[in-house]
Amino acid sequence: MVEKDEEYALRRIRLVESLVRQGIIRSESVKRSAMRVPRERFVPPSQREFAYQDTPLPIGEGQTISAPHGFLVRNPGDTWFS
Numbered sequence: 687m688v689e690k691d692e693e694y695a696l697r698r699i700r701l702v703e704s705l706v707r708q709g710i711i712r713s714e715s716v717k718r719s720a721m722r723v724p725r726e727r728f729v730p731p732s733q734r735e736f737a738y739q740d741t742p743l744p745i746g747e748g749q750t751i752s753a754p755h756g757f758l759v760r761n762p763g764d765t766w767f768s
Contacts, residue, residue, distance in 0.1 A: 694726045697738035701754060705740070710755045720754070 702720045705711045711720060726737040728751055733743045742750040 694724065694734075694737065698723075698725070701738040701740065705755060708755075725751075725754070 698721060702711065702717060705720070706717060711717050726734045729737055729743050729745055733745075736743055738754075740753050740755050742753050742756075745751050
């Protein structure tokens with residue numbers, strides 16, 4: 687399990703760094719938050735290998751978890767929910 691956790695951590699780092707390079711993540715606080723969220727824990731086991739691809743993933747009942755870029759693009763003053 688430790689090896690898998692380390693693999694997911696490396697994938698998370700690569701994804702976050704890619705989103706920073708693309709200008710999607712623009713603040714240090716959002717970057718820190720993205721680095722802490724273990725996305726693989728929010729998807730079914732069959733989807734975990736894809737957890738750090740920047741794409742929506744099915745989570746069951748016809749629903750998906752959003753692609754990371756979809757919720758990491760925020761500007762100062764934006765609200766997360768209305």
